[in-house]
Amino acid sequence: MIVVMKPGASEAELALLVEHIRASGLREHVSRGTERVLVGAIGDERVLDTALIGRLPGVERALRIVKPYRLVSRELVGVNSVVQVGAVPIGGEAWQLIVGPTSVATPGAAEAVAASLAPCGARLMHGGVYGPALFGGPYEAQGAGVAGLEHLLAAARARALPAIAELTDVRLLETFLEYGVDALLIGARNMQNFELLKEVGRVNKPVILKRALAATAAEWLMAAEYVAVGGNHRIVLCERGVRGFDDATPALFDAGAIAWLKCESHLPVIADPGRAVGRADLVAPVALAALAAGADGLMVDVGAEAHALDTASLQQLGAQMRALAPALGRTFA
Amino acid sequence: MIVVMKPGASEAELALLVEHIRASGLREHVSRGTERVLVGAIGDERVLDTALIGRLPGVERALRIVKPYRLVSRELVGVNSVVQVGAVPIGGEAWQLIVGPTSVATPGAAEAVAASLAPCGARLMHGGVYGPALFGGPYEAQGAGVAGLEHLLAAARARALPAIAELTDVRLLETFLEYGVDALLIGARNMQNFELLKEVGRVNKPVILKRALAATAAEWLMAAEYVAVGGNHRIVLCERGVRGFDDATPALFDAGAIAWLKCESHLPVIADPGRAVGRADLVAPVALAALAAGADGLMVDVGAEAHALDTASLQQLGAQMRALAPALGRTFA
Amino acid sequence: MIVVMKPGASEAELALLVEHIRASGLREHVSRGTERVLVGAIGDERVLDTALIGRLPGVERALRIVKPYRLVSRELVGVNSVVQVGAVPIGGEAWQLIVGPTSVATPGAAEAVAASLAPCGARLMHGGVYGPALFGGPYEAQGAGVAGLEHLLAAARARALPAIAELTDVRLLETFLEYGVDALLIGARNMQNFELLKEVGRVNKPVILKRALAATAAEWLMAAEYVAVGGNHRIVLCERGVRGFDDATPALFDAGAIAWLKCESHLPVIADPGRAVGRADLVAPVALAALAAGADGLMVDVGAEAHALDTASLQQLGAQMRALAPALGRTFA
Amino acid sequence: MIVVMKPGASEAELALLVEHIRASGLREHVSRGTERVLVGAIGDERVLDTALIGRLPGVERALRIVKPYRLVSRELVGVNSVVQVGAVPIGGEAWQLIVGPTSVATPGAAEAVAASLAPCGARLMHGGVYGPALFGGPYEAQGAGVAGLEHLLAAARARALPAIAELTDVRLLETFLEYGVDALLIGARNMQNFELLKEVGRVNKPVILKRALAATAAEWLMAAEYVAVGGNHRIVLCERGVRGFDDATPALFDAGAIAWLKCESHLPVIADPGRAVGRADLVAPVALAALAAGADGLMVDVGAEAHALDTASLQQLGAQMRALAPALGRTFA
Known part of the structure; x- marks a missing residue:
């Protein structure tokens, strides 16, 4: 699962998300770009609830990605990046x-x-x-x-x-x-x-x-x-x-x-x-x-x-x- | 060597060319298209004189082609075929x-x-x-x-x-x-x-x-x-x-x-x-x-x-x- | 499904099998080798009962083969052919x-x-x-x-x-x-x-x-x-x-x-x-x-x-x- | 050209070889292995005389190698390395x-x-x-x-x-x-x-x-x-x-x-x-x-x-x- 943080999400909000991921038995992967922070949840994703995570503070959206490549996939970003x-x-x-x-x-x-x-x-x-x-x-x-x-x-x-x-x-x-x-x-x-x-x-x-x-x-x-x-x-x-x-x-x-x-x-x-x-x-x-x-x-x-x-x-x-x-x-x- | 016969060249002119090729110790390959007759000389081409063959009756031109494909090569026909x-x-x-x-x-x-x-x-x-x-x-x-x-x-x-x-x-x-x-x-x-x-x-x-x-x-x-x-x-x-x-x-x-x-x-x-x-x-x-x-x-x-x-x-x-x-x-x- | 007929199975027994395959809505493919006759059932195999077909007269055995190649597969013949x-x-x-x-x-x-x-x-x-x-x-x-x-x-x-x-x-x-x-x-x-x-x-x-x-x-x-x-x-x-x-x-x-x-x-x-x-x-x-x-x-x-x-x-x-x-x-x- | 130095060749002998290579307008490439020193002459090798170089002090032999790989080629070493x-x-x-x-x-x-x-x-x-x-x-x-x-x-x-x-x-x-x-x-x-x-x-x-x-x-x-x-x-x-x-x-x-x-x-x-x-x-x-x-x-x-x-x-x-x-x-x- 990839979680897209809102622009300007705080470190505390990020920490909360990470805690949630770890509590579910998965590992997190935090990718801090200049424009947004993306968080991958690595492990058996089925235990995570996309809707629930999407409602956490600071989270813009959470989505499951089927392909092995995630951050670069069109599933994550549906438009052409510049x-x-x-x-x-x-x-x-x-x-x-x-x-x-x-x-x-x-x-x-x-x-x-x-x-x-x-x-x-x-x-x-x-x-x-x-x-x-x-x-x-x-x-x-x-x-x-x-x-x-x-x-x-x-x-x-x-x-x-x-x-x-x-x-x-x-x-x-x-x-x-x-x-x-x-x-x-x-x-x-x-x-x-x-x-x-x-x-x-x-x-x-x-x-x-x-x-x-x-x-x-x-x-x-x-x-x-x-x-x-x-x-x-x-x-x-x-x-x-x-x-x-x-x-x-x-x-x-x-x-x-x-x-x-x-x-x-x-x-x-x-x-x-x-x-x-x-x-x-x-x-x-x-x-x-x-x-x-x-x-x-x-x-x-x-x-x-x-x-x-x-x-x-x-x-x-x-x-x-x-x-x-x-x-x-x-x-x- | 490929010899391009003139449109309308006679069978006698073709026969003369073939005779010349054989007399030089090579084999001929006659390809009779609807528009023109092409004759390939197969063997050690070095014994053939391009200029001489080009002056035989009924011959339009004779040219050596380096590539193994000859009739379809751009060396033979320099323009796009239709x-x-x-x-x-x-x-x-x-x-x-x-x-x-x-x-x-x-x-x-x-x-x-x-x-x-x-x-x-x-x-x-x-x-x-x-x-x-x-x-x-x-x-x-x-x-x-x-x-x-x-x-x-x-x-x-x-x-x-x-x-x-x-x-x-x-x-x-x-x-x-x-x-x-x-x-x-x-x-x-x-x-x-x-x-x-x-x-x-x-x-x-x-x-x-x-x-x-x-x-x-x-x-x-x-x-x-x-x-x-x-x-x-x-x-x-x-x-x-x-x-x-x-x-x-x-x-x-x-x-x-x-x-x-x-x-x-x-x-x-x-x-x-x-x-x-x-x-x-x-x-x-x-x-x-x-x-x-x-x-x-x-x-x-x-x-x-x-x-x-x-x-x-x-x-x-x-x-x-x-x-x-x-x-x-x-x-x- | 491939059905292996017994050596010496009669034409009548073969006809019975073919009739059964057709009645199930599939097509048969009969391959008459010098040693044995093999019959392929082509179509949606799930409607066929392997055990039932295996008990038809003249049938040696019937087996489902997963691979697209059937007669040549090791699933059909488990030993080296000579x-x-x-x-x-x-x-x-x-x-x-x-x-x-x-x-x-x-x-x-x-x-x-x-x-x-x-x-x-x-x-x-x-x-x-x-x-x-x-x-x-x-x-x-x-x-x-x-x-x-x-x-x-x-x-x-x-x-x-x-x-x-x-x-x-x-x-x-x-x-x-x-x-x-x-x-x-x-x-x-x-x-x-x-x-x-x-x-x-x-x-x-x-x-x-x-x-x-x-x-x-x-x-x-x-x-x-x-x-x-x-x-x-x-x-x-x-x-x-x-x-x-x-x-x-x-x-x-x-x-x-x-x-x-x-x-x-x-x-x-x-x-x-x-x-x-x-x-x-x-x-x-x-x-x-x-x-x-x-x-x-x-x-x-x-x-x-x-x-x-x-x-x-x-x-x-x-x-x-x-x-x-x-x-x-x-x-x- | 690859020049194989004798085991125990001195630095002075190596320097002499290098000087000869440079004087011929080529560059040298010295490969100091644990067992022997190999010197490649890089440039237009035709100006070098293999026999002459082979007689320089400290030189075991000199040979021209046609392949782009030299030190690893069988032309240089004709037996299996261990x-x-x-x-x-x-x-x-x-x-x-x-x-x-x-x-x-x-x-x-x-x-x-x-x-x-x-x-x-x-x-x-x-x-x-x-x-x-x-x-x-x-x-x-x-x-x-x-x-x-x-x-x-x-x-x-x-x-x-x-x-x-x-x-x-x-x-x-x-x-x-x-x-x-x-x-x-x-x-x-x-x-x-x-x-x-x-x-x-x-x-x-x-x-x-x-x-x-x-x-x-x-x-x-x-x-x-x-x-x-x-x-x-x-x-x-x-x-x-x-x-x-x-x-x-x-x-x-x-x-x-x-x-x-x-x-x-x-x-x-x-x-x-x-x-x-x-x-x-x-x-x-x-x-x-x-x-x-x-x-x-x-x-x-x-x-x-x-x-x-x-x-x-x-x-x-x-x-x-x-x-x-x-x-x-x-x-x-």
Whole structure:
């Protein structure tokens, strides 16, 4: 059972609820979000009376949730959640386009990418600073580290763009917070690094959670639940393709999962088609497919890599998004 | 090497080319389409001189093709092919919507479905008449057979709709031709039934070739090549999802494959999202995703099955297609 | 419900049972095997009384089967079935080794292979005569056809070896029977070619049914059920690997499926590891793994192809099987 | 290029080599193992002369390696490596059986398991102390933590068994070392947690590296390479099944990968069949299959979980291993 506390419920009211749960032989799980406190009752729920709990002081409502994922399920929140990254909302009517270099190498490179965002309608910047690209080995560049973070943030702030960077190591979380990264990206490799998820669940910072290569959509929601139970409800899911048997493309982009998630969860869903298709000329059609399936935005790389767009293709993608948005009841740029 | 003969090239000119190929130590493969004759030279192509062969009488052009699939490759034909099913073109600017019942049981049922096509913009009718639904066992209904074929054709002809039916048995090909089915559907189960493909390659009838559950896109094109080498170039590919590891949906709809095929082949590509997603409420978003990825049309089931649309949802899908088409440079209904 | 008739039950007794089933509002499915008649009652089984039916004249026993596959399930037959191919039993204590060339090209080639069987302990010969190897395109050799069949049978009969050939086309079944092929092989590509399965279900000839590349073990048993319901209960399953995401090997050999099948079905299970691993040096370890997992025999190719063994490796495999058999409670050669 | 230094080569000799590599415009990667120092030259290797480098003082040999994984490849070390865990060797002629509870809850439970090892021939104990079982959500028990570690180590030491525990968090590495865990287990979820791999690469402690659910065998070797480049060459690979499409078993046990690894790498390979098959009655046949495919040992859970063996089945597995070993040229217990 999940109990939603009223905004402004007191600690005493919360304590009363917890006492009631414990007295019934269950354990409580308190998730303190910035907007509301959610309390899960864990154990044999049948002994609890939903109506009775709903009438306790400070309680807004109590509901039983059948799915193993609770806080992120659409059963709990029946409308689309909107996650603010800086001043930019993800998950509302407006589509968002997140653009950045695969790897931030120099201040000049970061600045050049940053300059390409406004013309195409992008309002959020990302950049790879730690760790190799997916599947990279130990002999490949492992990212520019703190220096890369500084380049990314300098370039983004110069243009008032919120900046997103991938967190690959739990020991770097403090650094990311000190530098003021606007959203934490959890990559496919770390989607089931539960210790990392627990830590980002304890901070008040948006999290973009990519799908692991072989995660079912339900397992992906369970990973999001790890973040949410810590109190951080500002989660955006990002489909990036799953492992398939066909080497025509490096990963199989799962448009059906996007449609499924919009029915099963209230979280915003975005898509990163580049690494799935692995070829710049396939990025735009699959990006548009993701939006048509219900995605709330896109994440694309610009640069010279096989999977990345050049600036001209990026502008064209922005134009296609603008043309497509009204037909799907959305807005863009 | 593939040699494209001029329209109207004589048998003597063809014989001269074949003689040249054989004299070089290779074998020829003559594919006599309704519009043109294509000749493949099989063996060590390096001994052949493309320029020399291009100047033989009756030859339009000769070109080397690197891919194992040749006649269906975009290297051979650099523009989108259009396949006529009755008077309806698949593969041009206009999207097509193919609608039908999963299984044709009675004349009334077929008639009811047929009546639902015009309002939603559909111009082609399909209907299951032989064989169980995919994965069906021997204890399930195996289709209405010839009676079903009669119901389907009667309903379709009453409204001047071309009719499409699935051919599951090579021994039924004559029957399908006698009844005047307008296009042959080859289902996922039979995509690698090469003896069946060879036979449909010998007739002048459009073929809609669904992807096998675990076929790579390249293997799918090789299956199409089996049809094309027989002389039947009127092939439409139909993506219906591939086997994946996630039971959130019965199959994984491969939007990336659609984008890839539009780059690698000249054949029209359509999509049947219903069996992939398995839930009526997910059909429309994934159908629109397929179109955004580049598909030339859709195939949907109407009826009471979990994966099928009801009439109201069908009309809504037609309306969404109409709204979306101009934004993607297409037309619909 | 499945009703097992007594050996020698009369047609009148069968008719009485059928009448009882129909009177209860269900349909019957009569499967006339060479040893026993099995009757399935199809519909809402709850109206039938197992005990009552078990007492009808000519009935040996009646039992409810929960699984969708019935005749092939271990619920129906609680012991390992043994299938005779010629005089050679598959599925008993003795392991069998089936050896042959990937493709029978000449009488000499067939004879050379046939000579290699006895020294390694193999008692059954196979040979590819129709159709390309799996994944072969239309430009590759499509098999030697009837001539190949003649070479195979001549070589096998000269040494009193039962001969097994792959049936790829329903129209060739008569030819196979006339030539006296001792067992029909259904390849991976045709595992869901239900029209072919129905036909081989009607003849009294052992069938070796390979698993389709993306078939679940349950779907594979359902394909076997298609054969069994026709009355042909002489079915051997052959694991040959499934489609996976790792190109280290062409297919992923599913040792767990062998163990699972030995629990879920009474049919014999053999394994063809060569096409799964694609490399001659990996054939023996995976072959032994299959036997350790519970397989009743092996099918291997000899020849020069990448996946085929040379004669020396074949003798070594036979020696390893002899060494391994007692440790696993089996015998070999 | 990989340069193997002589045992006892001096720092000056190493410095000379490094200088030579840098002077050629490449970077060096020095991996200081307990037994030997390995130096990788990274960059365009063609400018280096293998013969020349092989004659530098302190150099044993220099060789070019084609594969992306180098230190773990069989090209570098042509014989099977043996990894000592405490006094127990993994990778030699003797098979090892590693036994433990899925989760260590109490001292009594750990002690009971420890007592079951000697009778079945097991000489290594493992136990889950941190993190949920694979796929477990945040509401499930997350392990007993340090207390569990203490129970595990107390039970193991009382019987002189080396103890193995899973490391799920880089911040716990110091704790594991202080407690004297004898080998670190890296679970499937963390196989691509490269920051964790780098840290365990820096310590002198055996590492058992499980395969990620969707890792190719080559990616798995690259993960091992991350450990090896840090200087820790004591790596054991553990196959535990990969994600497949068939829900007959939770994962698809990849026997072919074991055979492949024994050809491509010198590292020991063991297998954990329990989580792949998910059913206690399938554990033994698949465990024996792994050994027949070439595995050097097994890891099994004992307990009441669906995938775990009870004590009687464990003894039986040990007996089967004893019977099987001589037939495969191995020894056990």
